[in-house]
Amino acid sequence: PRPQSPILADRPCPTTNNSCLPIMTNPKSKMRRAVVSIDGMTCHACVNNIQDTVGSKDGIQKIVVSLEQKQGTVDYSTEKWTGET
Incomplete structure (x- = not known):
């Protein structure tokens, strides 16, 4: 959803998270890849x-x-980043 702040309203923002997949084949890996649609760019x-x-x-x-x-496309560590700001 678009931010409600008038300052941020015209900036591009993520619209959907298409996937959140492990990057490596190791199932214990803490690395993930998210593909996010972005409208407004x-x-x-x-x-x-x-x-x-x-x-x-x-x-x-x-x-x-x-x-x-x-x-x-974002590669991130689940140990350090949870998707929150």
Whole structure:
């Protein structure tokens, strides 16, 4: 859902979490990959902003955002990041 804050209302935001899959074949791995749909991106500055903001969170190993596909792929550690802010 879109943020209710008027400051954030025009910024791109995730719309759905398409998957949350283990990255490695080891079932005990604490690494996961989430593919998230993102609506509202209009340029590569949006992509860079999302990658910089999410990529700076503790536990985020890698983030790749695609303007063309309107989605982001995030590799993260479940020990450090739970998906909350």
